[in-house]
Amino acid sequence: MSALRESLGFLTSRLRQVGIFVALILIVLLFQVLTNGILLEPQNVTNLVVQNSYILILAIGMVMVIIAGHIDLSVGSIAGFIGAVAGVMMVHWGWAWWLAIPACLLVGALVGAWQGYWIAYVGIPAFIVTLAGMLIFRGLTLITLKNQQITPFPSELRALGGGFLPDISGGTSVLEWLTVILGVGATVALLIQALKERRIRKKFDLENEPMAWFVTKTTFVALLMLIITFLLASYRGTPIVLIVLAVLVIVYTALMNNSVFGRHTYAIGGNLHAAELSGVKTKAVTFRLFVNMGVLAALAGLVFTARLNSAQPAGGTGFELDSIAAAFIGGAAVQGGIGTVAGAMIGGLIMGVLNNGMSILGLGTDYQQLIKGLVLLLAVGFDIFNKNRSGGGGSTIGKRFKFRTSPPATSESHAPAGTKDHAKDRPVPVSAVKPE
């Protein structure tokens, strides 16, 4: 009984993280029913991954920028521009893919450095700099392409957009075995890692998640991975871009959680002044974040161009909005300081499943945009509603209880704790009383 209550308390404390995940599953189930099972057909699952990969890649960089308290409106134009650059390099100049891809990423880094310079060192708000960048790089895209698309691309690049890992069973088996091996391997690795982490925490005498919660969560994630593996393996196997994406997610999650750079990113978004006074080189961190965003936008541009097999003048239009939406649906805070890469991925998938599901149902882009807009609004609205009533990360149920019983005199129970501004609203025991 107490174990159950403990788990429940823990679950409510993680309401936001769990809630968004549950929302994704519910949306998937909803469309699975509405589309009569088409949504989760192996071919469609593969499509879903490939179609959304470039938005997800952008969302990784975007959530980092948002955590630091900035925004980047230029990523769509940068992706389009890099597509154009890749077209010139590979099609016009005939560069090999192993030369052209790093060169494109380098151009992306330079573009990011350009914007990062204005934001971090000159001090122009990111909104302005990247709004300018949106225009500048769209213009450069048109100039580079001379307003015409460039096509076709060599097959090596096309593989990045729509290619699959080689089929080691030679196309004879029902399941694609390399995918099965990779999927099962990854699942086992995840389980081992989770158990190891738990053991270490126990050794250090640190508090752990409740056992019931740990088991449920780990089992659930493992099952999910196996299901996806099965679905992918019964079509054409593992899309190459999925491997790219998986590596990015793992690396960037580690970077944000466990590297000095990642910690400093959260710190400057949470309280810029405090970070500065703690010796964080806030300008350098901001600069690097935008360089990183540039590289990821370049990669997204390459994937997108590869998938279309053409570099187009309007390529990448609107990507910035999808990736920003993904980050916010995934729980990033507008004021900065809060957000996760995993959350942004789930947010991106929610947008992707909505897109895909509604397309299957034959809903036009008119309704798709309407519904996506409402989802974004509701997701963030739910977040704020939730924060207001629970006062941040604590147990919602417990807080609600306290809400009714505590005397109404203190405004503390109403203050949205966990937000930046509440510092001002909160009654301070003495200093507010002695305002001199």
Place this chain on the structure above:
Amino acid sequence: MNTPILQMRGITKTFPGVKALQDVTLDVNRGEVHAICGENGAGKSTLMKVLSGVYPHNSFDGDILFENEPCNFSSINDSEKRGIVIIHQELALSPYLSIAENIYLGNEQAKNGWVDWRKTNLEAAKLLARVGLSENPITPVQHISVGKQQLVEIAKALSKEVKLLILDEPTAALNDEDSGHLLDLILHLKGQGITSIIISHKLNEIRKVADAVTIIRDGKTIETLRLHEGQITQERIIRGMVGRDLESLYPDREPKIGEEVLRIEDWSVRHPQDHTRMVVHNASLNVRKGEVVGLAGLMGAGRTELAMSVFGRTYGTAMSGKVYKYGKEINTSTVSQAIGHGIAYATEDRKHYGLNLIEDIQRNISMAALRKLVKGGWVDKNRETVVANGYRKSMNIKAPSVAAITGKLSGGNQQKVVLSKWMFSDPDVLILDEPTRGIDVGAKFEIYTIIARLAAEGKAVIVISSELPELLGICDRIYTLSAGHITGEVPIAEASQETLMHYMTQEKE
């Protein structure tokens, strides 16, 4: 002439957990300049907020009679309608609007909803003439000096047909010339029958203009001194302001003072916006191993500015001077260099400058020395938790776990997190700016104990504080600052609140 205009009786104002004002009485006669004196935090500003309706009439106990009629203000608007206008310490002008627009902000000279600009500017010009300011009313406020902005505030008050003008530390941000002009204006307005209440720390100013002085200490009225009875003397005011006994609020310690760790020489700093204003003038001070050195000074004396400009130039411009550590000159021009040289600065404003309030305890503690936790390129989060748990125990941080969000902790516990953060950076010199501000008495004792422990471990500690008893209770030596000058260096054996207050109010030519 001795008819009362304002009578405040039995004013008691309570904030959760603290009595800010207890049974305060204030009598102001018509046409006088009435000064209110008291230490930082004595309750002066709270009293003025009660009077002006910032705190509505049902949020405190007691009665206010203005012109013999009871006042039940529920907002500033109500008090302004009766002719009571308060000018706050931080000016409330909009920098991009013109002088005239500011004067009539919220009280626009309008006809049928349209602003009558001719009337606005003409009337504003008349008001400016009354306060002796020869500026064009259409000049944007940001283009005139702070001293003149203060006059615009007064002109704004006059536009509301003020009967009782309240000025909260009006000269805190002004230079001598502007201050003198302002004081003359107050006397001039007195001649026109306007009563003023002036809150000030500066005793020479009070002696110049005040007809009566009411002293407030710890939220209580101590006494009201009247000029015509010959009661207004500097000694008497100081005694009234500080006259409480030192209780045993401080831990015992046996200072073991060693070699000099940090020395600051001829340090000067200019105001970051107004480059002509010197905020710190040629300050020199030093601190030794195991020593707790106090930095005393009134509001605006430049204590925080001195500390922050040394700590990575986080305040001010055009610094000059030298910093030595163990006799060798060091460069502290960025925060990371300062931290690298073993200097830590715990800010007076922990909510805005000290903590990431949306982050948990452990990540706040590790922030200033995150690299100490890096193993093989990655932050070792388990060790981070172990370290944070260590501080939670040794500093007695009251929180369910180190994963608790710092924004939800009490002031005292937040302060302990800030101190933990700096202790983890393993400094040789700790500069603690108002370490007990906003903290209840029990937690204060804990902070003092921590300071004593740090000194015992051989750290050099500089404590900046507005509370003199606190400095007297924990320091070995105290420097006083006044208007950016170091005006005194007092060994603890010779220090008393009176001597310190004397140096703190002294003005250097």
